[in-house]
Amino acid sequence: MTLMPISSIDRRRFLIAGGAAALGLLAARPGLALSQADARALIGRVMGDVQRIINSGQPEAAMLREFEALFSRFGDVPTIARSALGPPARNASPAQLAAFTEAFRGYLARKYGRQFRRFAGASAQVTGARQIQRHWEVITTMTMRGEPPFEVRWHVSDMSGRNLFFNLIIEGVNLLAVERQEIGAMLERRRGNLDPMIQDLRRAG
Amino acid sequence: MAQVFRLRLLLPVLAALVLASGCHPRPAGVEVHDPFETTNRAWFEANLALEQALLPVAPDRAERAEDPPPPRPLRTALRRVAANLSTPRWVVNDLLQARPDRGIENALRFAINTTVGLGGLFNPAGAMGLSGRPNDFGATLHAWGVNEGAYKVLPVFGPSTERDAAGMVVDSLLDPLDFALNRTERTATFALRQAGRVAERIEYDDILGPMVLESADPYAQARLLYLQNRRHFLGEPSEEEFIDPYADLFD
Numbered sequence: 001m002t003l004m005p006i007s008s009i010d011r012r013r014f015l016i017a018g019g020a021a022a023l024g025l026l027a028a029r030p031g032l033a034l035s036q037a038d039a040r041a042l043i044g045r046v047m048g049d050v051q052r053i054i055n056s057g058q059p060e061a062a063m064l065r066e067f068e069a070l071f072s073r074f075g076d077v078p079t080i081a082r083s084a085l086g087p088p089a090r091n092a093s094p095a096q097l098a099a100f101t102e103a104f105r106g107y108l109a110r111k112y113g114r115q116f117r118r119f120a121g122a123s124a125q126v127t128g129a130r131q132i133q134r135h136w137e138v139i140t141t142m143t144m145r146g147e148p149p150f151e152v153r154w155h156v157s158d159m160s161g162r163n164l165f166f167n168l169i170i171e172g173v174n175l176l177a178v179e180r181q182e183i184g185a186m187l188e189r190r191r192g193n194l195d196p197m198i199q200d201l202r203r204a205g
Numbered sequence: 206m207a208q209v210f211r212l213r214l215l216l217p218v219l220a221a222l223v224l225a226s227g228c229h230p231r232p233a234g235v236e237v238h239d240p241f242e243t244t245n246r247a248w249f250e251a252n253l254a255l256e257q258a259l260l261p262v263a264p265d266r267a268e269r270a271e272d273p274p275p276p277r278p279l280r281t282a283l284r285r286v287a288a289n290l291s292t293p294r295w296v297v298n299d300l301l302q303a304r305p306d307r308g309i310e311n312a313l314r315f316a317i318n319t320t321v322g323l324g325g326l327f328n329p330a331g332a333m334g335l336s337g338r339p340n341d342f343g344a345t346l347h348a349w350g351v352n353e354g355a356y357k358v359l360p361v362f363g364p365s366t367e368r369d370a371a372g373m374v375v376d377s378l379l380d381p382l383d384f385a386l387n388r389t390e391r392t393a394t395f396a397l398r399q400a401g402r403v404a405e406r407i408e409y410d411d412i413l414g415p416m417v418l419e420s421a422d423p424y425a426q427a428r429l430l431y432l433q434n435r436r437h438f439l440g441e442p443s444e445e446e447f448i449d450p451y452a453d454l455f456d
Contacts, residue, residue: 076450079450079451080450082450083448083450110415111415111416114411114415115411115412115415115416117411118411118412132447133447134449134451135449145331145332147331147336148336148337148338149336151437155447157451160451166450166451167448167450169437171437172434172435172436172437172438172443173430173433173434173437174433174443174446174448176448176450177429177433177446177448178416178426178429178430181422181425181426181429182420182421182422182426185420185421185422185425186421188421189421204419205415
């Protein structure tokens with residue numbers, strides 16, 4: 001399996017978008033304005049912050065608040081949230097979407113912030129980067145003495161207007177894929193009603 | 206005598222398993238191939254019930270401590286000993302996959318941790334940079350081009366695939382350690398390995414809790430996590446799983 005089939009579809013879409021931009025129909029947003037160096041630098045800062053938080057020795061609640069701030073600052077949370085919600089996002093009111101995004105932000109920080117804690121004391125570094133379609137994948141490795149290295153891949157884009165990450169792959173586990181499934185199951189449990197699901201989400205993670 | 210019998214048994218069993226493992230091939234482009242979902246869900250529930258009964262793990266997070274428990278020396282020792290006992294299997298599979306570099310690393314690790322590390326209780330090889338590269342016959346089947354097959358939840362052993370389940374059986378028949386040990390020793394190593402699995406399960410409880418057990422559909426989450434993590438371990442390219450959340454903006 002190579003990148004070809006995906007990227008050829010994407011290229012077509014991209015050309016359409018590029019043509020539209022040239023005609024002034026879209027705000028000028030050149031593809032891959034984000035350089036590899038920028039993407040690596042962004043994730044280097046994120047990893048630095050993650051390490052600072054997990055090694056700070058503060059209580060869990062304070063740590064999770066810091067993770068939430070980190071997700072807000074370096075992650076494109078509205079896009080992640082919208083993608084996790086999937087098609088129901090189209091029928092949601094702006095107020096519902098905003099409430100969902102806020103609940104999702106806290107949920108992400110609780111669920112994934114906790115997982116990073118086991119890497120207290122580990123050394124972390126950016127070990128590579130590659131282009132996938134119009135985005136960058138930055139590869140980071142966490143190493144604890146005597147243990148096999150642990151890999152987290154960050155997907156980074158400037159499509160939101162800022163350089164932000166929009167997905168992470170933890171040892172092969174794709175956060176967006178996991179959350180699409182989980183949010184879908186939570187919505188199903190509430191028979192498709194968004195508001196009670198948002199209430200559930202505030203307590204989950 | 207028993208060992209000669211085992212060897213003679215091995216080839217036909219192996220051949221049968223390789224054939225059987227390709228019974229319900231996963232079609233290209235299908236990420237989750239689960240034609241036995243009803244049976245799988247039943248086993249999944251049974252395994253969870255067994256786990257609740259056996260493991261000293263609080264069922265919900267509120268009952269757990271605010272902070273994760275410190276690495277418990279006994280747990281770490283059990284995990285290390287169990288990993289050390291599995292290392293000869295890793296080497297066999299390294300060789301079957303024509304990966305001599307990994308085979309040498311694992312063999313060295315086994316030699317050092319078994320002797321200086323007192324049977325794997327300590328991990329001096331890890332401190333020397335030989336962190337060990339787990340391997341199994343499921344991965345060998347993958348290297349040989351066998352299809353992943355259907356997703357399977359095995360009794361007691363949990364999430365697997367047809368290919369990995371076949372691999373597990375072959376691994377237990379092909380273990381070089383078994384040929385060096387007598388029956389009592391084999392029973393002891395089996396018990397130690399199971400204890401290591403329990404220790405491993407407790408060690409990762411802080412991940413399994415929020416990611417699986419407390420999720421809206423634990424079965425579906427466990428399935429996705431197993432398949433994605435396993436494919437990553439096997440080194441399968443992840444491009445087909447790439448999600449572009451910005452693509453919708455152009456639709």
